[in-house]
Amino acid sequence: RKEVEQDPGPFNVPEGATVAFNCTYSNSASQSFFWYRQDCRKEPKLLMSVYSSGNEDGRFTAQLNRASQYISLLIRDSKLSDSATYLCVVNKGGSYIPTFGRGTSLIVHP
Amino acid sequence: DGGITQSPKYLFRKEGQNVTLSCEQNLNHDAMYWYRQDPGQGLRLIYYSQIVNDFQKGDIAEGYSVSREKKESFPLTVTSAQKNPTAFYLCASSKIRGTNEKLFFGSGTQLSVL
Numbered sequence: 001r002k003e004v005e006q007d008p009g010p011f012n013v014p015e016g017a018t019v020a021f022n023c024t025y026s027n028s029a030s031q032s033f034f035w036y037r038q039d040c041r042k043e044p045k046l047l048m049s050v051y052s053s054g055n056e057d058g059r060f061t062a063q064l065n066r067a068s069q070y071i072s073l074l075i076r077d078s079k080l081s082d083s084a085t086y087l088c089v090v091n092k093g094g095s096y097i098p099t100f101g102r103g104t105s106l107i108v109h110p
Numbered sequence: 111d112g113g114i115t116q117s118p119k120y121l122f123r124k125e126g127q128n129v130t131l132s133c134e135q136n137l138n139h140d141a142m143y144w145y146r147q148d149p150g151q152g153l154r155l156i157y158y159s160q161i162v163n164d165f166q167k168g169d170i171a172e173g174y175s176v177s178r179e180k181k182e183s184f185p186l187t188v189t190s191a192q193k194n195p196t197a198f199y200l201c202a203s204s205k206i207r208g209t210n211e212k213l214f215f216g217s218g219t220q221l222s223v224l
Contacts, residue, residue, distance in 0.1 A: 004152075006152075008150070032211060034212060034213075036213075041198065041218070041220070042217070042218070043200055043215035043216060043217050043218050044153070044200075044213075044215055045215070046212050046213070049212060087152060087153070089213070091211060096141065096160070096204070096206045096211050097155070097158065098143070098155075098202075098204070098211075098213055099155070100145070100152040100153040100154075101152055102150075102151055102152035103151075103152050
């Protein structure tokens with residue numbers, strides 16, 4: 001089993017839709033969790049850190065479920081500009097080594 | 111402005127040639143990382159360093175070498191032993207003290223084989 005797994009998609013949704021991505025991780029000792037956004041052939045940029053209590057930033061909501069070892073990202077009211085690849089990142093417990101999922105591709109169409 | 115600078119943006123390698131990718135940061139971060147990304151794939155860790163003069167292999171270190179002589183600099187050499195070097199290379203840095211060690215990335219280097 002891969003350390004961090006994501007459904008690669010693509011998720012093809014109309015503008016205004018709500019879309020959710022999940023990411024599962026295998027190391028129960030993992031401590032830190034993040035969602036990054038990557039546009040084609042660009043560097044990833046931090047979208048959100050994911051906290052145990054869940055967190056929200058505008059149209060974006062991230063959740064952590066430690067019991068089931070997954071994190072989620074919810075995007076409400078999708079915009080054309082949300083089209084990108086969303087990368088899940090999990091830091092290996094105790095060692096601060098970031099491990100990436102392969103990313104989920106989102107395409108928002110008019 | 112603080113940040114990470116990678117150079118060059120594009121690099122071409124001939125058969126049997128070693129090439130070096132530069133990565134410099136002025137964020138005073140302890141940790142630096144090199145990742146490789148192939149089309150449609152996620153980032154795979156090549157090497158990382160959490161302190162000057164020390165570095166560790168990541169998941170795909172074969173055919174690569176690094177050095178960390180200064181806190182600010184973490185160059186990556188792609189050696190002739192790396193038979194499939196064409197990829198997008200990303201350098202990153204982070205703090206490692208405390209929690210929430212988010213990564214800061216350079217803008218990447220696209221390496222191609224002639």
